[in-house]
Amino acid sequence: MSKTIVVIDAGHGFKPTPSGGVVFDPGAVGYLGQAQHREADIAAQYANSIAYMLRTLYPAIETHLLIATREQPLSLQQRRRYEPSAAAFVSVHLNAAESRNAHGYETWYSREHSVGLAHALHGALQRALAGRLDRGIKQKGLTVCQREKPSALLELGFITNASDLEYLLLRETRARVAREVAKAVAEFVGLG
Numbered sequence: 589m590s591k592t593i594v595v596i597d598a599g600h601g602f603k604p605t606p607s608g609g610v611v612f613d614p615g616a617v618g619y620l621g622q623a624q625h626r627e628a629d630i631a632a633q634y635a636n637s638i639a640y641m642l643r644t645l646y647p648a649i650e651t652h653l654l655i656a657t658r659e660q661p662l663s664l665q666q667r668r669r670y671e672p673s674a675a676a677f678v679s680v681h682l683n684a685a686e687s688r689n690a691h692g693y694e695t696w697y698s699r700e701h702s703v704g705l706a707h708a709l710h711g712a713l714q715r716a717l718a719g720r721l722d723r724g725i726k727q728k729g730l731t732v733c734q735r736e737k738p739s740a741l742l743e744l745g746f747i748t749n750a751s752d753l754e755y756l757l758l759r760e761t762r763a764r765v766a767r768e769v770a771k772a773v774a775e776f777v778g779l780g
């Protein structure tokens with residue numbers, strides 16, 4: 589039997605330009621006082637922790653961590669086409685809004701075959717982010733989620749909301765999210 593593959597995708601970061609160059613897409617940006625925080629950096633930290641937790645606790649799963657670097661920039665299409673046989677694809681993001689009051693976490697999926705994964709992941713966020721605003725599970729056409737196998741996108745909170753941002757920057761928050769998401773993914777692919 590072939591190994592079960594899971595892909596953890598860190599949103600944003602370096603991406604190719606049409607002219608053959610590379611540009612850094614920071615994603616959304618938030619501020620705590622004068623300090624600027626970029627979605628790409630926080631998403632990479634979370635994706636890294638989730639992948640580490642999967643590799644540590646569930647070695648039977650082949651975990652692929654997708655973080656776009658200058659050397660390996662990634663377009664949305666490249667992310668979408670990456671390892672098409674992967675049993676689960678999880679993209680990690682932070683939300684943003686004009687209003688600095690908007691806050692909370694949500695889980696997105698695109699195709700019907702991803703509902704189960706979206707529910708499993710959202711349950712993990714409910715446990716890891718207990719006490720934060722639950723904005724629910726939502727569906728729309730997202731490029732990275734147009735995959736043949738289940739895929740979902742996490743919006744862990746709003747980078748534009750000071751309370752969400754401070755909370756997500758806590759090491760303990762990241763550890764809880766990593767543990768719960770890894771557990772949910774492992775159970776979803778039947779190796780938990």
Ligand SMILES: [Zn+2]
Nearest residue numbers: 599615681682
């Ligand atoms: Zn994003």
